Amino acid sequence: MLKVLIVDDDQRMVNTIADILTIKGFEVITAFSGEEAVEKVKSNSPDCLLMDNKMGGITGAEAYSMIKNISPKLPVIFMTADITEEILRACDQDGAYAVLSKPLNIQMLLSFLSSLRKAVSIIIIDDNKEFCQTLKDVLTLREFEIECMVTPENLPNIIEKHETNTIILLDLKLGELKGLDVLKDIKKTYPHIPIVLVTGYHSEMQDDIEQGLLLNAYTCLYKPLEIEMLSNTLMEINRKKLKELLGVPFKKSA
Numbered sequence: 001m002l003k004v005l006i007v008d009d010d011q012r013m014v015n016t017i018a019d020i021l022t023i024k025g026f027e028v029i030t031a032f033s034g035e036e037a038v039e040k041v042k043s044n045s046p047d048c049l050l051m052d053n054k055m056g057g058i059t060g061a062e063a064y065s066m067i068k069n070i071s072p073k074l075p076v077i078f079m080t081a082d083i084t085e086e087i088l089r090a091c092d093q094d095g096a097y098a099v100l101s102k103p104l105n106i107q108m109l110l111s112f113l114s115s116l117r118k119a120v121s122i123i124i125i126d127d128n129k130e131f132c133q134t135l136k137d138v139l140t141l142r143e144f145e146i147e148c149m150v151t152p153e154n155l156p157n158i159i160e161k162h163e164t165n166t167i168i169l170l171d172l173k174l175g176e177l178k179g180l181d182v183l184k185d186i187k188k189t190y191p192h193i194p195i196v197l198v199t200g201y202h203s204e205m206q207d208d209i210e211q212g213l214l215l216n217a218y219t220c221l222y223k224p225l226e227i228e229m230l231s232n233t234l235m236e237i238n239r240k241k242l243k244e245l246l247g248v249p250f251k252k253s254a
Contacts, residue, residue, distance in 0.1 A: 005046035034063030098246035126171040
């Protein structure tokens with residue numbers, strides 16, 4: 001069960017949000033100051049933090065600076081009736097997911113929290129079965145859900161099965177199929193699913209890589225894959241997709 005810490009010195013607002021999230025199946029922890037929020041993060045290890053900025057005592061931004069040292073990967077969302085440059089800078093520089101205006105868009109928040117507790121689904125499309133299986137084994141250990149496909153024929157059924165939090169790894173050489181054509185077909189039907197191109201032929205496939213990036217592929221990685229780089233790229237994409245649910249535009253890698 002996803003554990004959400006709600007922080008605001010307005011106790012009525014905290015209780016209202018807490019009641020809604022509890023009904024929706026989330027575990028809720030509450031705090032009424034920045035100082036208390038820091039202590040609750042230490043003692044309760046929440047999965048997400050929803051925090052007001054302007055409170056008595058330290059601000060939410062100041063509390064967040066302390067919390068980053070305790071739990072650097074904790075997803076944090078600021079909420080405020082007054083979006084200022086200070087809070088936007090804190091959000092951008094310290095890595096908060098978003099700043100939401102009060103009164104909150106509860107449906108937006110619920111969509112985000114529902115996706116946050118789902119595993120990231122990776123669909124690997126590659127005609128090298130040994131490569132697929134090895135990559136599946138490695139990424140499964142990092143708690144990704146993996147589906148391997150030699151061709152994209154069954155892709156609609158796989159995507160329907162996973163619904164959200166899906167990322168596609170697409171090899172640019174698929175036997176008789178051209179990866180670039182597969183990319184075009186996928187983008188026509190599923191324009192919002194991020195696609196990472198993969199190839200072992202950097203120079204030979206340069207034109208296809210450039211065209212693929214113009215077709216809005218997120219990036220291109222090269223075989224043999226560096227697993228740490230791959231994992232970081234997948235988590236970066238998932239983070240951006242989650243932020244998109246909070247109204248932050250999704251921007252692909254430069």
